[in-house]
Amino acid sequence: MKDSERPIGIFDSGLGGLTVFKAVRRLMPSENIIYFGDTARVPYGTKSKNAVISFSKEIAALLSARGVKLLIVACNTASSLALEEVRKVSKAPVIGVIEPGARAAAAATVNKRILVAGTTATVLSGAYGRALKKLDPGLLVREKACPLFVPLVEEGWCGKKITELVAAEYLAPFKKQRFDTMILGCTHYPLLKKVIGRVLGRGVRLVDSAEAAAFEARAALVSRDLLNPGYGGKIRFIASDAPEKFRILARRLLGIKTGRVEVKRF
Ligand code: DGL
Numbered sequence: 001m002k003d004s005e006r007p008i009g010i011f012d013s014g015l016g017g018l019t020v021f022k023a024v025r026r027l028m029p030s031e032n033i034i035y036f037g038d039t040a041r042v043p044y045g046t047k048s049k050n051a052v053i054s055f056s057k058e059i060a061a062l063l064s065a066r067g068v069k070l071l072i073v074a075c076n077t078a079s080s081l082a083l084e085e086v087r088k089v090s091k092a093p094v095i096g097v098i099e100p101g102a103r104a105a106a107a108a109t110v111n112k113r114i115l116v117a118g119t120t121a122t123v124l125s126g127a128y129g130r131a132l133k134k135l136d137p138g139l140l141v142r143e144k145a146c147p148l149f150v151p152l153v154e155e156g157w158c159g160k161k162i163t164e165l166v167a168a169e170y171l172a173p174f175k176k177q178r179f180d181t182m183i184l185g186c187t188h189y190p191l192l193k194k195v196i197g198r199v200l201g202r203g204v205r206l207v208d209s210a211e212a213a214a215f216e217a218r219a220a221l222v223s224r225d226l227l228n229p230g231y232g233g234k235i236r237f238i239a240s241d242a243p244e245k246f247r248i249l250a251r252r253l254l255g256i257k258t259g260r261v262e263v264k265r266f
Helices: 018-027 049-065 076-089 098-108 120-125 127-135 149-154 161-177 189-200 209-223 243-254
Strands: 008-012 033-037 070-073 113-118 140-145 181-185 205-208 235-239 261-263
Touching: 008 018, 008 049, 018 033, 018 209, 018 243, 033 049, 049 070, 049 076, 049 120, 070 076, 070 209, 076 098, 076 113, 076 120, 076 127, 098 113, 098 127, 098 181, 098 205, 098 209, 113 120, 113 127, 113 161, 113 189, 120 127, 120 140, 127 140, 140 161, 149 161, 149 189, 149 243, 161 189, 181 189, 181 209, 189 205, 205 209, 235 243, 243 261
Parallel strands: 008 033, 008 070, 033 235, 113 140, 113 181, 181 205, 235 261
Antiparallel strands: none
8 A cells, every 4th residue: 555545543532523524524535534533431621631641642552553644633632631642652643633723713813812612621731822822922812611512512402592502601701802713622613613603793703623633634744745646535433432323423413424333442
């Protein structure tokens, strides 16, 4: 197999990273992809740094052994807490979602006021704030944990009134603070774009770190001459538990037909 034909590895704590998978697939339909969802240990957003590091390293080693040419850490929590450790065990170059999302937000803001929403672990890590300040120390950044968003999305309740109420509870207090850009700093939040947009109003640009990461992945492959020139990339899904639930939710929440989902238990 030529190097360019080797798959891109994408991993997440569960199925939320399928938002990144979709963005990658849209941008590079000829790429072979292996997607790993750690459904046995989801959620990562409420776990300790040590736990997230050890889970992420295990998955990176597994995907390395399967010969991926690029590894995308689709999970914002794992990207915030474990990226450097993942780089130590991965044979392939590693891309997280924090820096691409931060770059897209820094480019989008006009008034230099950026709001970041994420899991509790992502927000506590301050990773987005650091990445943004590195790009432009003049940015004003506020980070807000929105832990109820993940279960609401997984319940399939993106369009329900209760989700709008929760979004308003978390985000309405920021309305008066003139943020013109918000980072959807969690895999699940792109699925809440409409609700969040309604709560914050039209003046706030919502930056999707999934899309930004896909662009970064393509640039990484182009710079290494690793883009797969063929057609119709092959996809393989692996879950660490409950493959049937993964298959059903992928279809219901994201319209993805996974076919057979392989199980790999740790
Ligand atoms: N994938 C996680 C993230 O993007 C959300 C779900 C979880 O907490 O594991 O932060």
